[in-house]
Amino acid sequence: MNFTSVGDLAQNLMLRRQGAGLKTDLTRLTQELTTGKRQDISSHVGGDFSALGSLKAAVRRLDAFSQARADFGIRLDATQTSLGSLQVAVSNYGTDILAASSLEQRDGLEAHAATAFSRLDQAVSYLNTQSAGRYLFSGTDSAQRPLASADDIMAALRPIASTATDVSDLNSMIDDWFFTPGAGFETAAYGGGSEVVKNVAISEQRKLDLPIKADDTVFRQMLRDLAMTALVAEDASVLSPSDERAVLAQVGENLIAVEDDLTALQRDIGLSQGVLEQEGVAADVERNSISLAVSEIENVDQFETASALEAVQYQIETLYVLTARTSQLRLTDFLR
Known part of the structure; x- marks a missing residue:
């Protein structure tokens, strides 16, 4: 043996x-x-880390989109707040001016017109709002303040108003300053970018735009009408009382339309906020699923x-x- x-x-x-x-x-x-x-992941995956690497890369992409959504969400929220404040600034103002001018209530009309400059100053302030160090209404050039001060705007308009001979002349010259490409508003008042914010990627499938700038027609019209009312209140033109009433009546109608336009802008921002929330919920579900798969490998x-x-x-x-x-x-x- x-x-x-x-x-x-x-x-x-x-x-x-x-x-x-x-x-x-x-x-x-x-x-x-x-x-x-798990201490020895290599043995657990048989030395093949490709699946784990792909899962972690997917988590990093989702986290990057999550940060992008958070940043864009802050901007949307701040823009919505500013639009709401703008609407408050002109809320019922157009109606009040139109009613006072149609009833030929001189004292009431003058009282409403006297507040025009403060409302113009408020409007400019809201359009110059910053969030996280960026101007909301400057488009892609968010480091630049979009609008000059209300004082500067009025200083540019007073010499123009003083040369007007009638209602038509005054309206034409003020409109030219605000709306003609390359004229006063674009050279002396607006200092933001020429492009709107667009194609902000909030997920693999979705991109959102923020097509709002302080030089948009709706804001130009609002600023124009508030400035026009302030000019009338200052007697900056040589118009007769009846001509002034005609100017303010038109201003009242314009401001009523502007209020509706601001509501439409708020609605559009609200839709974008809804899309942002939906994408966030979907991304959270996907991230939780991927994190669970990673956990099964690593834990x-x-x-x-x-x-x-x-x-x-x-x-x-x-x-x-x-x-x-x-x-x-x-x-x-x-x-x-």
Whole structure:
């Protein structure tokens, strides 16, 4: 019969090696149970990290879009607030002026006209609103303030109004200043960009625009009518009282239309805010799904790890018992 014997030294080395291996497993399992993270991912994925890499890249893309949505959402919210403030500034103002001019209430008309400059100043202030260091109504050139001050606008218009000979002349010259390309408004009042904000990517599939600038027709019209009312209140022109009433009657009608236009702009911003929210919800669902897949690769099962840890502890205890018994063996004990 053949026997395979293991010497005392070899046996000791074998037990020490087994003990070291079990201690390594104990340390690994203890750390995995504590952190919940798998220590040897390479073995778990068979050395192929392509799937895990793709999942993490998808999470990074989703996080980038999430930040873009957050930034754009702040801008949309601030723009919506500014539009609401603008609407308050002109709310019912056009109706009041139109009613006072049609009833030929001189005192009432003058009282309403006297507030025109403060409303113009408010409108300019709201259109010069900043959010996170960017001007909301400057288009792509958000570092530049979009409008000159109300004082500067009035200073440019007074010399023009003083040369008007009648209602038609005054309206024509003021309209030219505000609406003619390359004229006063564009050279002396508007300082923002020439392009609107567009194609802001908020997800893989969706892009949004913010096509609103302080030089849009609706804002020019509002500023024009408030400035015109302020000019009348200052008697900056040589118009007769009846001509002034005619001017203010037209201003009242224009401001009523502007209020409707501002409501339409707020509606459009609200639609964009709704799309932003929907994309955010969809992205959260997708990110949670991908994060779960990553977690299944990187994280350990707590129950299985606890069971494996208990098994290793038992093996270590058994090894200690065997080592102790082996170390106590004597030749005389064997020969008895």
